[in-house]
Amino acid sequence: MLKKRILQSGKIVKVSFYTARIKHAESAHLVGDFNNWNERATPMKPLKSGRFTAVVRLQPGRAYEFRYLVNGEEWHNEWDADGYAPNPHGSENSVVTT
Numbered sequence: 001m002l003k004k005r006i007l008q009s010g011k012i013v014k015v016s017f018y019t020a021r022i023k024h025a026e027s028a029h030l031v032g033d034f035n036n037w038n039e040r041a042t043p044m045k046p047l048k049s050g051r052f053t054a055v056v057r058l059q060p061g062r063a064y065e066f067r068y069l070v071n072g073e074e075w076h077n078e079w080d081a082d083g084y085a086p087n088p089h090g091s092e093n094s095v096v097t098t
Contacts, residue, residue, distance in 0.1 A: 001080050002096055012057050013098040017066075020079065021050040025070045028052035032066025032093075039069055058098045065093040 003016040017030050028044040034056060035041040044052035058064060065085050068076040077084070081094035 002078065002082070004096075004098065006060070007057070010060055013060050014055060014057050015096060015098065016053060016055045017044070017068075017078070017096075018047075019044065019052045019068050019070075019076065022052070022070055022076070023050060025050070025052065027071055029069045029072075030054040030056065030066060031069050032064055034058055034064050034066070039072070044068070058096075060098045063095050063097045065095055067093055 001018040005014045007014050019028055022028070029039055030042040030044055031037055031039050042054050042056065044054040046052055068078070070076055075091070077092065078094040082097045083095040084092040085095050087093045
C-alpha cells in the first residue's frame with residue numbers, strides 16, 4: 001500500500017510504503033531508482049501486523065520504480081502500485097508516481 005502527502009507547497013512528496021503481510025519475513029528493504037537500487041539504503045520498520053513500512057521524500061511529477069527485498073533474497077512487488085515496468089531480470093518493478 002502507498003500513501004502520498006504533498007509537503008512544502010508541492011516541492012516534496014512524502015510517500016509511505018507498506019508491504020503486504022509477510023509471515024516469514026525477518027527484514028525488508030525498500031529498493032528503487034530513488035536510492036540507486038541500493039539493497040541496504042532504506043531498511044523498512046516491522047509492524048505488529050506482520051507488514052513493514054518505510055517513508056521516502058521524493059520529487060513531484062516523476063515516476064519511480066521500486067521493489068521490496070525481503071530477508072535479503074526475495075523480491076516482492078507492491079500490488080497496489082500506480083503501475084508496473086518490465087525489468088532486465090524478466091519480471092516487473094512496481095512504479096509510484098508523485
